[in-house]
Amino acid sequence: MAQQxxxxxxxxxxxxxxxxxxxxxxxxxxxxxxxxxxxxTGSGADLAAVGNELASSYAEVWKVENEACAxxxxxxxxxxxxxxxxxxxxxxxxHDTFGMDLxxxxxxxxxxxxxxxxxxxxxxxxxxxxxxRQEYSGMASTHVHADISNGAVITCRPGSFQPDExxxxxxxxxxxxxxxxxxxxxxxxxxxxxxxxxxVDITKSDVLVSxxxxxxxxxxxxxAEELAxxxxxxxxxxxxxxxxxxxxxxxxxxxxxxTVKPKVYIALGISGxxxxxxxxxxxxxxxxxxxxxxxxxxxxxxVGVVQDLLEFVPALTEKIKEG
Amino acid sequence: xxxxxxxxRVPDTAENEIEVKSDGTDIERDxxxxxxxEWDNYAVEEAIQIRDKIGGSVTVVTVGDEESEEVxxxxxxxxxxxxxxxxxEAFDGSDGKGLATILKAEIEKGNYDLVLTxxxxxxxxxxxxxxxxxxxxxxxxxxxxxxxxxxxxKIKVGREIEGGNQEMNEIDLPCVLSIQTGIxxxxxVGIRGIRKVAAIEIPVxxxxxxGISSESVxxxxxxxxxxxxxxxxxxxxxxxxEGSMDEITEKLIxxxxxxxxxx
Ligand SMILES: Cc1cc2nc3c(=O)[nH]c(=O)nc-3n(C[C@H](O)[C@H](O)[C@H](O)COP(=O)(O)OP(=O)(O)OC[C@H]3O[C@@H](n4cnc5c(N)ncnc54)[C@H](O)[C@@H]3O)c2cc1C
Ligand SMILES: Nc1ncnc2c1ncn2[C@@H]1O[C@H](COP(=O)(O)O)[C@@H](O)[C@H]1O
Numbered sequence: 007m008a009q010q011x012x013x014x015x016x017x018x019x020x021x022x023x024x025x026x027x028x029x030x031x032x033x034x035x036x037x038x039x040x041x042x043x044x045x046x047t048g049s050g051a052d053l054a055a056v057g058n059e060l061a062s063s064y065a066e067v068w069k070v071e072n073e074a075c076a077x078x079x080x081x082x083x084x085x086x087x088x089x090x091x092x093x094x095x096x097x098x099x100x101h102d103t104f105g106m107d108l109x110x111x112x113x114x115x116x117x118x119x120x121x122x123x124x125x126x127x128x129x130x131x132x133x134x135x136x137x138x139r140q141e142y143s144g145m146a147s148t149h150v151h152a153d154i155s156n157g158a159v160i161t162c163r164p165g166s167f168q169p170d171e172x173x174x175x176x177x178x179x180x181x182x183x184x185x186x187x188x189x190x191x192x193x194x195x196x197x198x199x200x201x202x203x204x205x206v207d208i209t210k211s212d213v214l215v216s217x218x219x220x221x222x223x224x225x226x227x228x229x230a231e232e233l234a235x236x237x238x239x240x241x242x243x244x245x246x247x248x249x250x251x252x253x254x255x256x257x258x259x260x261x262x263x264x265t266v267k268p269k270v271y272i273a274l275g276i277s278g279x280x281x282x283x284x285x286x287x288x289x290x291x292x293x294x295x296x297x298x299x300x301x302x303x304x305x306x307x308x309v310g311v312v313q314d315l316l317e318f319v320p321a322l323t324e325k326i327k328e329g
Numbered sequence: 330x331x332x333x334x335x336x337x338r339v340p341d342t343a344e345n346e347i348e349v350k351s352d353g354t355d356i357e358r359d360x361x362x363x364x365x366x367e368w369d370n371y372a373v374e375e376a377i378q379i380r381d382k383i384g385g386s387v388t389v390v391t392v393g394d395e396e397s398e399e400v401x402x403x404x405x406x407x408x409x410x411x412x413x414x415x416x417x418e419a420f421d422g423s424d425g426k427g428l429a430t431i432l433k434a435e436i437e438k439g440n441y442d443l444v445l446t447x448x449x450x451x452x453x454x455x456x457x458x459x460x461x462x463x464x465x466x467x468x469x470x471x472x473x474x475x476x477x478x479x480x481x482x483k484i485k486v487g488r489e490i491e492g493g494n495q496e497m498n499e500i501d502l503p504c505v506l507s508i509q510t511g512i513x514x515x516x517x518v519g520i521r522g523i524r525k526v527a528a529i530e531i532p533v534x535x536x537x538x539x540g541i542s543s544e545s546v547x548x549x550x551x552x553x554x555x556x557x558x559x560x561x562x563x564x565x566x567x568x569x570x571e572g573s574m575d576e577i578t579e580k581l582i583x584x585x586x587x588x589x590x591x592x
Contacts, residue, residue, distance in 0.1 A: 108467070120456060138561075140453045149559070195497075196485070249511035266493070300346055304567045310566075
């Protein structure tokens with residue numbers, strides 16, 4: 007008998023997170039014909055709305071309704087999942103800051119296999135599940151075997167699985183609130199502090215010149231600024247540039263920065279990690295300048311230039327100024 | 330406060346091109362430059378700053394081979410008080426759970442209030458901290474970018490969530506936190522600093538010292554195993570512009586104009 011498949015679905019303001027439909031595709035790659043159960047937690051009208059939304063895509067929707075889950079505290083939700091999941095369950099999460107927070111510990115409590123940040127799933131042979139993941143920020147891919155005889159916890163990279171839009175499930179909503187158990191935790195949620203707005207709003211610009219660690223030095227940021235000035239663009243950046251305090255946080259593109267939808271994105275010395283590219287939406291025309299021909303960004307860019315940006319970019323700016 | 334920081338020696342991706350070996354068994358390791366995992370440096374810096382403010386000690390620990398000793402020494406040069414290397418053939422091929430099992434055994438030999446890991450290492454798994462916390466039955470918070478010690482029973486931490494927003498939590502001690510980059514500015518370690526700690530003896534603990542049965546760790550104990558490395562066929566990828574500097578810049582300017590990239 008195939009093991010029971012679950013997907014935990016996060017939501018905000020009564021709307022399921024994007025991975026809701028991607029996790030169906032991932033689950034079907036484990037067992038093609040399995041009925042998949044969505045699990046949602048929260049409270050009030052938002053939870054009801056998400057439940058109704060998901061019932062059209064999932065065979066069953068388990069909901070746990072409790073004030074203690076009004077904000078998804080990973081510690082609280084981990085313990086309630088331990089209480090409601092059957093033994094040897096296979097449960098999927100999005101590989102986001104919630105999944106990263108809760109999933110590894112859940113696998114310990116369930117004594118099941120843990121596979122993190124799956125980018126593809128190849129299927130099950132006996133009790134062995136084959137998954138594809140990446141290491142070294144996308145510079146090497148691997149096949150991973152997981153022994154799922156006692157279940158599995160798997161986080162799936164957002165955007166890596168096609169959303170399943172079939173909406174053919176007509177599923178039923180099952181209230182599991184009574185089985186959730188003690189919802190007190192040694193970590194208590196206080197509040198969410200919104201990111202500060204910066205001097206510029208990079209989300210408003212059609213053209214972004216984005217700098218990454220390849221710029222090597224704070225002084226060299228000028229090179230990007232000069233190009234941006236010459237073409238009427240705004241300068242954005244990857245995370246290490248903000249960590250080094252060379253540019254303000256409001257200029258960071260990525261999952262923990264801004265989501266941008268420019269028409270043209272010029273990436274200078276950026277490797278192309280999924281956390282960075284995750285902030286780039288609306289399929290812009292991507293130009294990548296990187297001295298390493300194997301940099302993963304060349305898989306995602308439209309046009310690539312394999313050059314030292316410190317030489318190439320000033321030459322480009324010069325030529326543009328010449329008209 | 331007694332603080333333990335878990336650190337890992339990893340190939341420095343800023344310094345190396347990572348290549349997959351043709352037989353797929355590993356990446357090319359000749360001539361690789363190794364360093365401390367980026368996230369772990371921030372974790373050690375944070376631990377040192379907490380100690381300097383309220384007292385206590387900082388211990389760094391790694392699971393690895395003999396060569397991993399160098400990262401422990403480097404973090405001691407930063408200012409950690411003690412270092413431990415956990416090394417044994419029985420540990421080879423451990424999965425995340427195996428690593429957490431080994432680290433847990435070391436933690437239980439001490440009397441720690443706070444354990445820090447990096448948010449993620451070279452394998453991109455972001456798993457060891459959360460597993461360790463669950464095994465210890467301590468609370469956990471991931472991607473932490475601020476720590477404020479409230480008293481000797483609890484601390485306040487910020488987690489950096491999507492969009493750069495910050496989720497504030499109060500968490501009881503002892504606890505495990507995974508640290509996000511940018512939480513501080515890790516201090517520079519010069520040659521002089523390294524020299525100062527060059528002669529310090531770094532204890533090595535193996536499976537027997539830690540009371541770990543070899544079936545629970547290593548390749549045999551792993552439920553999750555990497556079977557190979559490969560280079561995925563991802564289709565065409567970018568059109569790479571070739572030619573002289575002049576030709577490339579001209580071609581690029583043409584393309585940018587066509588796509589509305591030059592105003
Ligand atoms: C929870 C979490 C959230 C994250 N959120 C974000 C986010 O929002 N945004 C983000 O950007 N990252 C984010 N990251 C970090 C992400 O994983 C990567 O570490 C980061 O994106 C790498 O930035 P980079 O590409 O600039 O640097 P690297 O990966 O170091 O790449 C530098 C590139 O520059 C090239 N290069 C070097 N010198 C030159 C030169 N002279 N000329 C040309 N090319 C050169 C190199 O070949 C390399 O490809 C997050 C990580 C975590 C764990
Ligand atoms: N071999 C190891 N020895 C000590 N700590 C480790 C080891 N591997 C991972 N860690 C810790 O776990 C964190 C997350 O790594 P990972 O779960 O592998 O992505 C790292 O930043 C380290 O703090």
